[in-house]
Amino acid sequence: MSMARDWYRSFRRRMIRATRRPRVGAVNLGDLDRLTPVSRDWGFDRGQPIDRLYIERFVARHAKDISGHVLEVSNNDYTGRYGGARVTHSDILHPDDGNPRATVIADLAVPNAELEGRFDCIICTQTLQLIFDFQSAITQLHRWLKPGGVALVSVPGISQISREDMQQTGDYWRFTGAAVKRLFAEEFGEGAAEIEVLGNVLAATAFLQGIAAEEFDEAELFEADPQFQMLTTVRAVRQKVS
Numbered sequence: 001m002s003m004a005r006d007w008y009r010s011f012r013r014r015m016i017r018a019t020r021r022p023r024v025g026a027v028n029l030g031d032l033d034r035l036t037p038v039s040r041d042w043g044f045d046r047g048q049p050i051d052r053l054y055i056e057r058f059v060a061r062h063a064k065d066i067s068g069h070v071l072e073v074s075n076n077d078y079t080g081r082y083g084g085a086r087v088t089h090s091d092i093l094h095p096d097d098g099n100p101r102a103t104v105i106a107d108l109a110v111p112n113a114e115l116e117g118r119f120d121c122i123i124c125t126q127t128l129q130l131i132f133d134f135q136s137a138i139t140q141l142h143r144w145l146k147p148g149g150v151a152l153v154s155v156p157g158i159s160q161i162s163r164e165d166m167q168q169t170g171d172y173w174r175f176t177g178a179a180v181k182r183l184f185a186e187e188f189g190e191g192a193a194e195i196e197v198l199g200n201v202l203a204a205t206a207f208l209q210g211i212a213a214e215e216f217d218e219a220e221l222f223e224a225d226p227q228f229q230m231l232t233t234v235r236a237v238r239q240k241v242s
């Protein structure tokens with residue numbers, strides 16, 4: 001009975017929020033009527049940033065792909081958390097010697113014969129936007145996988161700039177689902193990549209402000225509206241015959 005009541009309340013709230021339109025000049029911006037964001041730290045100081053919730057769910061859904069020899073960018077957090085005992089060897093990629101945890105120093109945008117065909121899985125979350133030649137990076141992702149290997153990738157759409165990455169490597173690009181679909185089809189082949197686009201106007205506004213995922217009803221954050229693309233995820237498989 002109470003579950004039905006909760007569902008009805010949540011449904012009613014969502015219907016009101018989906019259809020109510022303030023008059024011109026009478027929009028109440030409340031706490032968002034400001035020139036600085038609620039959090040400059042993506043929401044980490046309030047809870048989990050909304051893009052991290054999306055990424056975590058994506059990686060968790062494909063946990064079985066995280067097995068054998070796994071390469072992850074910058075750290076091996078997702079490898080450890082979701083790969084567990086399936087992982088036989090975990091490598092961390094960084095483009096220079098500035099990351100003491102890195103075990104593979106290489107630029108993802110530059111061909112590297114030693115790394116070709118080496119990995120069963122590459123976890124490349126929130127990285128392609130930092131690489132000016134992102135097309136070459138997608139080419140290397142494909143080449144560095146073993147045949148049958150899987151790349152788990154995420155890229156930002158509507159998002160603030162990463163100040164830290166802007167200083168270190170540059171923060172160059174934001175992607176739409178349509179672009180990602182074409183880019184991965186060109187490299188991995190038609191049908192080899194599953195693409196999902198996440199976000200809606202509420203999630204995107206909240207994410208820009210740094211309001212954390214816990215501050216919302218999760219179902220609302222996962223109601224995708226293709227007009228407000230916050231994040232695109234890709235699961236791409238290197239075909240065995242390529």
Ligand SMILES: C[S@@+](CC[C@H](N)C(=O)[O-])C[C@H]1O[C@@H](n2cnc3c(N)ncnc32)[C@H](O)[C@@H]1O
Nearest residue numbers: 073074075094095107108125126127130131169
């Ligand atoms: C925002 S982190 C992304 C990875 C992290 N695991 C995550 O999910 O947020 C940015 C990292 O991308 C990596 N990176 C940036 N440019 C790169 C390049 N050209 N080649 C390889 N790695 C690069 C660096 O290790 C940098 O720390």
